[in-house]
């Protein structure tokens with residue numbers, strides 16, 4: 001990984017420009033000047049994101065008998081957000097500068113920089129803070145009255161709580177068990193910033209684990225360990241990841257215990273995932289607001305109790321940003337040259353293997369190799385430019401393996417496989433390439 005050597009990322013700017021030029025991430029509606037807090041994922045970005053989501057789903061849902069999945073609508077019945085407390089409490093304190101007219105979060109004033117509109121003073125002329133609700137509103141149907149207002153969900157977990165009874169019965173699950181979901185969430189952030197770190201539209205992967213109140217601590221520990229293991233397996237080094245327990249005054253009013261998994265971004269340590277002991281707040285409130293009984297009967301068939309919930313909540317976009325920042329390095333090579341490389345973990349790299357014929361004259365055989373590999377891997381074919389430059393392009397894209405088909409290949413039926421991180425080259429039989437890659441990628445999995 002990037003910590004092995006070379007110069008690591010110190011400012012986001014280099015990564016932002018690489019992401020745009022290589023087709024990872026770029027501003028949404030770019031030809032109109034972009035729209036603040038919204039991002040588009042290009043050909044490499046969507047592969048990275050899909051790989052990360054697939055890995056999360058594999059670890060959290062498919063490998064476990066006690067977690068099932070769901071995919072709910074983005075818009076819920078508006079009462080959902082009254083019950084969850086979002087209508088009343090989901091707000092950040094906001095201030096306006098009367099001079100430059102900019103708007104800031106009152107709890108992030110140390111980061112706002114000087115005022116551009118006040119002569120003789122760089123200080124902003126700030127209004128007193130007031131609460132700003134972060135839910136994005138929309139309207140449903142043709143009427144424009146108050147009853148038509150709905151919200152784009154600010155977190156993916158609430159439909160898990162409202163769907164709890166249905167999913168539990170349909171999946172024939174007993175407590176303890178979990179429900180997981182990956183999907184879009186929307187927050188009208190006052191100050192979107194740090195690239196995709198704080199966006200207005202983003203994806204969350206959340207899992208709500210329902211257990212008996214006597215077992216809440218055990219499951220909280222379990223999920224803290226599981227989630228940390230997940231991140232470590234993606235190649236984060238020991239110095240780039242840490243856990244941070246919330247102090248009592250940081251905890252949400254319904255939350256009994258919370259731990260953040262933080263990554264050392266170029267702009268400081270910041271949360272990528274939260275693990276929360278939410279108690280029975282959500283189920284109790286939805287039970288109260290809907291009038292439906294959500295308590296369950298215990299194993300002994302006598303005790304009735306409201307399950308308590310341990311939640312794991314990771315932002316997919318934030319995780320992708322952390323993975324890219326962690327992977328980015330500029331390395332000195334022999335002869336005074338340097339390369340920019342993304343040391344992405346092979347299991348999530350957008351392209352797994354590039355097929356590079358040394359000459360266009362070798363295209364027919366190289367294409368045959370390419371189409372064979374496409375059945376099992378995500379392959380990129382490139383026959384343009386000198387081979388050194390093609391390797392550099394794949395290094396920047398984070399491709400773990402390049403296979404070069406050269407003028408000896410038709411004779412000896414061998415190709416050269418070049419590994420991204422070590423740049424070591426190995427000559428292997430063409431018929432063994434797929435197996436070789438499978439072994440290497442499995443090892444990385």
Ligand code: ATP
Pocket residue numbers: 155187189196197198199200201202204271272273274313314315316317318319
């Ligand atoms: P923060 O304090 O950074 O706003 P939060 O504590 O409000 O985050 P949660 O509500 O716990 O975040 O959301 C869980 C996860 O969703 C976060 O760890 C983060 O990865 C992701 N997330 C939350 N808000 C955003 C956002 N505006 N843009 C991108 N990802 C986000």
